[in-house]
Amino acid sequence: MLKRAVLPLALGLPLLLGACAPVASLLSSTDGEKGPLQFGPLAVGQTWTVGGVVDSRNVVATVTIPDLVNVQGVFASSSARDEYNGFNDNRAGFAVASYDPDRRSAEFRWVGDAGAASFDRVVYTCKIENLSATPLTGTLNYLRNGQLVATGTCEANLSGRS
Template sequence: MLKRAVLSLALGLPLLLGACAPVNSLLASRDGGEKGPLQFGPLAVGQTWTVSGVVDSRNVVTTVTIPDLVNVQGKFASYSARDEYTGFNDNRAGFAVASYDPDRRSAEFRWVGDAGAGSFDKVTYTCKLDNLTGTPLIGVLTYGRNGQTVANGTCEANLNGQS
């Protein structure tokens, strides 16, 4: 009986390893076969971006780190959907998420803003980048309060260490 179980496992092992091939290809670097950090579009694990802009007559700036890239509803994001939901739902000022949509070839940086002392409002900023060429990346900045868009402006995203 034990021999049959071991034999079944041994015969099934190539199938299991073959099933890992798509995951392995996702984990491979996009740079011609060289090993490097996981990357999708302009985002790569280990990067730090500075995102700034002007909206509703105010200057805003945040720093967004890319600790990981996970598939979240067809996009590649720096945090899982649960972490993103928790960060935004708990209104954690400074919590930021970067994402890349391979279908639209666009990137987005979203973060929770500081609503001010004593305020229970939920303030969010979104920098949407449809053109991913050039340095810095230029896009549209949206300022939201309590789930409603308040104003739009412009934003730019700079990969730290590049100018």
């Protein structure tokens, strides 16, 4: 009687193991090395070109992903301290990319050139809610001294890997 109970299990075991093969192949690497750290569309070593039209002007930034760190539940390309310093010091060109796994959204923020009013703080934020489109498209916000000045559209294109 025990043989009858074990036989169906033994016959089904190769099918069960075969079903695990695709998962096992995704988890293993042929050369023994892991790929770059990645969260959502962002991966270490990437360079993104982000730009759009806002307030009748074309704006563009290059955003590199040297690392991905967890900053309050969001994966960002720089630490909270570096981000604070970059934006607080008003370093034109300083940029941060982030991915929010709870909202499944990405955001690219950069410090813009204030022009003649060098004491002004200009920040652009490209918020992307739909990560399945190529290129990534979203809403571009233009802030001056923390106040929203205008809203437009933006696009993020993966332009390379280092």
